[in-house]
Amino acid sequence: xxxxxxxERVAETQSTNNDLLERWRAGExxxxxxxxxxxxxxGKGRAGRTWLAHPEDSIxxxxxxxxxxxxxxxxxxxxxxxxxxxAGIAQACDLSEVTLHQAGLRLKWPNDLLLNNAKLGxxxxxxxQAKSTDPTWMxxxxxxxxxxxxxxxxxxxNQSELKxxxxxxxxxxxxxxxxxxxxxxxxxxxxxxxxxxxxxxxFEQHQAQWKKWDAYLGQxxxxxxxxxxxxxxxxxxxxxxxxxxxxxxxxxxAIHAGDVSLRIQS
Numbered sequence: 001x002x003x004x005x006x007x008e009r010v011a012e013t014q015s016t017n018n019d020l021l022e023r024w025r026a027g028e029x030x031x032x033x034x035x036x037x038x039x040x041x042x043g044k045g046r047a048g049r050t051w052l053a054h055p056e057d058s059i060x061x062x063x064x065x066x067x068x069x070x071x072x073x074x075x076x077x078x079x080x081x082x083x084x085x086x087a088g089i090a091q092a093c094d095l096s097e098v099t100l101h102q103a104g105l106r107l108k109w110p111n112d113l114l115l116n117n118a119k120l121g122x123x124x125x126x127x128x129q130a131k132s133t134d135p136t137w138m139x140x141x142x143x144x145x146x147x148x149x150x151x152x153x154x155x156x157x158n159q160s161e162l163k164x165x166x167x168x169x170x171x172x173x174x175x176x177x178x179x180x181x182x183x184x185x186x187x188x189x190x191x192x193x194x195x196x197x198x199x200x201x202x203f204e205q206h207q208a209q210w211k212k213w214d215a216y217l218g219q220x221x222x223x224x225x226x227x228x229x230x231x232x233x234x235x236x237x238x239x240x241x242x243x244x245x246x247x248x249x250x251x252x253x254a255i256h257a258g259d260v261s262l263r264i265q266s
Contacts, residue, residue, distance in 0.1 A: 005032040087193075119165060
């Protein structure tokens with residue numbers, strides 16, 4: 001881990017993403033900051049949804065990271081973060097990425113982690129550039145279920161779009177979950193490594209790697225967005241900027257990440 005990442009631990013806050021966003025807007029961020037909360041009372045998901053988590057059964061944290069790239073040069077960032085989280089899980093659990101893949105760990109475009117088609121975790125990225133001469137600060141929020149998937153699923157009720165998975169389901173009965181502090185530090189170290197590479201080289205070099213973890217590759221899927229007609233096609237992976245490629249009859253179209261929802265066509 002780089003020496004200049006500030007680590008903050010709090011018992012409770014509304015949202016670690018909001019905490020760091022407020023500092024960015026106030027011009028108070030200088031070095032990368034990672035902030036973890038035992039309990040978030042107003043955790044955030046995508047598209048304004050609430051992220052619900054059981055404090056003892058999940059990990060929720062945010063990382064504020066400065067990029068020299070402009071906001072328009074950060075395409076594919078959420079996909080890169082997904083790869084970083086997988087690498088961090090592998091290191092924390094002392095498992096190879098091959099083993100995790102065989103156990104059913106996958107990435108759902110553009111920002112979810114799935115375990116055998118059940119939602120294991122989510123990624124929320126906010127931020128921007130205040131002035132053209134400033135770094136581009138992105139606040140990367142990560143929430144992941146650790147254990148008791150059935151109890152979490154029950155508490156979500158109708159809010160859950162998918163079945164719920166948890167990290168302990170990746171482990172053998174003889175294995176134990178890593179300590180949350182240890183897991184957090186491994187995730188932060190992996191994120192810093194991947195984000196530094198991304199800042200230098202962009203997403204393109206990770207295109208093939210992400211495709212290996214693509215949960216819906218080759219399946220018929222539908223993309224829906226607020227007030228728009230669904231777009232359906234066969235998922236053909238991603239382009240070098242991280243856009244989802246959909247095959248429709250004799251053409252392939254690119255869908256860029258935004259306020260969209262991806263589902264397998266039923």
